[in-house]
């Protein structure tokens with residue numbers, strides 16, 4: 001992946017709006033149209049199978065996720081495009097996933113990963129490599145789903161949602177001392 005990948009995995013709302021208007025197409029058509037070019041950001045060093053997922057956040061920004069494989073590590077350390085996508089969203093404080101387009105059907109692991117989100121069964125997924133691409137809900141891909149609502153009250157925060165974990169910084173300057181020591185060593 002290029003050094004500037006962090007900036008290319010998110011398209012600002014204003015640009016997304018501009019592209020939509022310029023192309024005179026709905027966002028549901030725009031998302032799948034971006035998947036192919038987003039695949040060029042993938043790092044499929046082992047499988048040579050690039051995957052990209054593209055979604056529109058509630059902020060109006062468009063987010064991209066791609067698969068990343070690491071030749072020096074076991075294959076199960078691969079970051080899947082859907083996982084990258086959700087991490088990208090979390091880093092940008094996007095709290096809800098409504099729909100996304102992806103170049104290949106989500107694997108079983110990712111289907112369960114997506115099930116951890118709010119309103120997961122209703123998340124709309126379009127697979128661009130299918131003969132007749134169209135949006136279908138996650139419940140279509142994951143039967144007899146089991147998720148956090150089977151274990152916890154619906155008020156419990158889920159993935160992407162803010163939560164208070166009761167952690168706080170110590171009152172002393174321990175971290176400042178460590179930071180200065182790190183500056184000296186680096």
Ligand SMILES: [Zn+2]
Nearest residue numbers: 080106107110
């Ligand atoms: Zn996956």
